[in-house]
Amino acid sequence: MKKLINDPRDVVSESVEGLVLAHEDILELRTDPLLVVRRGGARPGKVGLVSGGGAGHEPLHAGLVGTGMLDVAVPGAMFTSPTPDQVQPGLAAADGGSGVLVIVKNYTGDVMNFETAVELAEAEGAEVASVLVDDDVAVEGSTFTAGRRGVAGTLAVEKIAGAAAERGDDLASVAAVARRVVSQVRSMGVALVAGTVPHVGRPGFDLGDDEIELGVGIHGEPGRRRVAMAPADAVTDMLLEPVVDDLDLVTGDDVLLFVNGMGGTPLSELAVVYRRARRRLEDRGVRVARSLVGSYVTSLDMQGASVTVLRLDDELLSLWDAPVHTAALRW
Amino acid sequence: MKKLINDPRDVVSESVEGLVLAHEDILELRTDPLLVVRRGGARPGKVGLVSGGGAGHEPLHAGLVGTGMLDVAVPGAMFTSPTPDQVQPGLAAADGGSGVLVIVKNYTGDVMNFETAVELAEAEGAEVASVLVDDDVAVEGSTFTAGRRGVAGTLAVEKIAGAAAERGDDLASVAAVARRVVSQVRSMGVALVAGTVPHVGRPGFDLGDDEIELGVGIHGEPGRRRVAMAPADAVTDMLLEPVVDDLDLVTGDDVLLFVNGMGGTPLSELAVVYRRARRRLEDRGVRVARSLVGSYVTSLDMQGASVTVLRLDDELLSLWDAPVHTAALRW
Known part of the structure; x- marks a missing residue:
């Protein structure tokens, strides 16, 4: 470590x-x-x-x-x-x-x-x-x-x-x-490489060189299943679909799309995931009214990401847009 | 990869x-x-x-x-x-x-x-x-x-x-x-683990389990020397001292202190580095007037950080403080 x-x-x-x-x-x-x-x-x-x-x-x-x-x-x-x-x-x-x-x-x-x-x-x-x-x-x-x-x-x-x-x-x-x-909010995450708790000194779980943990929790808890590493678009679909299904999103819905990094994943990769998730939502007639891409809810240095969708109404949208001034989030 | x-x-x-x-x-x-x-x-x-x-x-x-x-x-x-x-x-x-x-x-x-x-x-x-x-x-x-x-x-x-x-x-x-x-601005970085260029498929250089690259560049270029992994405070001192010396910082100077992540390093570790650098500057009588901590100038998924110090005068301070609205930086 x-x-x-x-x-x-x-x-x-x-x-x-x-x-x-x-x-x-x-x-x-x-x-x-x-x-x-x-x-x-x-x-x-x-x-x-x-x-x-x-x-x-x-x-x-x-x-x-x-x-x-x-x-x-x-x-x-x-x-x-x-x-x-x-x-x-x-x-x-x-x-x-x-x-x-x-x-x-x-x-x-x-x-x-x-x-x-x-x-x-x-x-x-x-x-x-x-x-x-x-x-x-x-x-x-x-x-x-x-x-x-x-x-x-x-x-x-x-x-x-x-x-x-x-x-x-x-x-x-x-x-x-x-x-x-x-x-109105649902999420699902994936780990490529586990995070390491400092006083433990080794990764929280082991993944093969070609394996990812789908549905991982933010403490490295087991997810739905381990699958073979796949292109980002396919991985994104595996994260987004359960979220969309669970939310019962329909054509005409407005959403916030939040792609979150797990701590060890660079912004460039999060942007690739965001691109796919955005396209997929638009294909279903869902409007991505607001977006957030970055590492905000992390799991130490875990490599991976999660996709969060929040269905918006006028009030939620206006409260999301209201000024915020914190270390990590501000507008 | x-x-x-x-x-x-x-x-x-x-x-x-x-x-x-x-x-x-x-x-x-x-x-x-x-x-x-x-x-x-x-x-x-x-x-x-x-x-x-x-x-x-x-x-x-x-x-x-x-x-x-x-x-x-x-x-x-x-x-x-x-x-x-x-x-x-x-x-x-x-x-x-x-x-x-x-x-x-x-x-x-x-x-x-x-x-x-x-x-x-x-x-x-x-x-x-x-x-x-x-x-x-x-x-x-x-x-x-x-x-x-x-x-x-x-x-x-x-x-x-x-x-x-x-x-x-x-x-x-x-x-x-x-x-x-x-x-008026100087920086120095360290790599714990090299980043991986996608079309190359393996880390840009190899570091032992107990080795770090001091003075690394943002493409993984060799630095000053490889040294044994050390506690964050000691590593921070090794980054900060050459920066302070090169800038000829003296008691009474005002500075911006910017601790930058290389892409694969979580914010919590950057905050530990910031804490030490801040204390060391204050020990020298240098006032940290402004701060920035985050992963802004990265090297793919490299694990590591850099310390940047900018000596401020009234005009530089006021221009730093002026409103900015970008994807990554806003106030």
Whole structure:
């Protein structure tokens, strides 16, 4: 294993510290417990938005803290849920008096720990709502998960709920629009080469020189099946079709098409995948109204990509378009 | 080799097409020859900015076309300079009647082909100035290059010259500020694992499991020396010190610190490098006034990073801060 890290035990704290230092105009670092907070802290009167989970998926979530998106990110250890004792101060740090929405990716550890943290916060009088993201169509149940996993679609939930909170929606409305995104977003991913967890020191799973893992999760969990390496267009079709089927996309639908890199894949390859997915959607009469191409929801240095489709309506489109100013996403 | 590509002969055109499709609000695709043009074409009265070079360094240059930066990017074949016959239409496409500045990375092929294209354009009456970027302090002369190579510092030249052109500076002024950036920017890179050129099918060079290439170029050219893998802080120091020495940085200087990923390195590792470089600069009394962390000037899927420092003055700072709206860089 060769990585640009120091002691594997310090990689999360050092990486988070570096990210915050590089974006001091947007972010503040809290330690003990480790939190990444929007500069200036909670906004009075605004619904606070919190997300988090195991590290290794950067820029998710810390890189998505800022105006129009998250108020607080709670980074756990590598691929390990933050504890309730870490999440609860995160909820408090986001609370501007109008309640807090917490966005949780569907992994058993996250669900448990965020739930406990919410109970602790509520016991102290906080008003908290939760939304569970489970956009991965690849498998039902997997390592770490009952039901579908939460993957790259989480970014769309955070962006759109963040815009709703920023414009002043109340907690029930922000939670409702977040749930609407969850109901309309689907993803599927592929790994060419597994990522390597620093303190483990070798790739999370082995793939042959001519093999790819179709439907892989963002921790390297097994997918639907291993298949022979194929041209990008064929691989893209294998990712897109289950997503389109699951969403029941029909002619005339407007969508956001998001091609996400897994951390070790260059932009040029993501653009090739995007091109094919776009053409295929257009062939079906689906209009790609908005696009995102880049490595946002990663799995350490995994080589691979995922395809996410969000069906848009006028409100979701306008919230997607609303200004955002974070380390990783801004317009 | 496993890559998300189709026929290796199509990877540049398909990748560029995907990028343009994903950013239709910013970019236009021209074919025959292949060009990426700012949407709406040349701006009357504005100095046009052109850059280009071999593909494989995405998002450079096509991802840096847009408001406040380039007007045209000319992508060659993989790691291969575009021909004069491709560059000349690129110069024409950027020409809004106030002249064109072309920004060339110092590689023998690029220098030759861009020079010839400029001569062709001038013979047809165009007014063109050129700026050569040679920010890589690692070596004097290397594969493809006489003198120092042009690497990640190119982004700073394009950003700052782009801002000067956007505010209405004339050609001589835009060229002068671009040259001032060249004189004040230095970089050095490291490879952990080489990138793989698609039509070659295997990594450009071999590194042992415990070996890194210090001072590597963005085509995998040899660097200063191979050394044993070391913790990120030590590697960062080996990159930063030659940069600081070459720039003669002194206490009280303000700088932009840019940590660039080579394509296969996740953001979390770049943030660890940034943290160390930032601390080391501050230890010397140098103020890191601006920061950029991400994979902007890549070498296919190479694992590694580079450190770039630009000494800032008030004008360079204000041009760096000016609005930019491109696929890869926006604020």
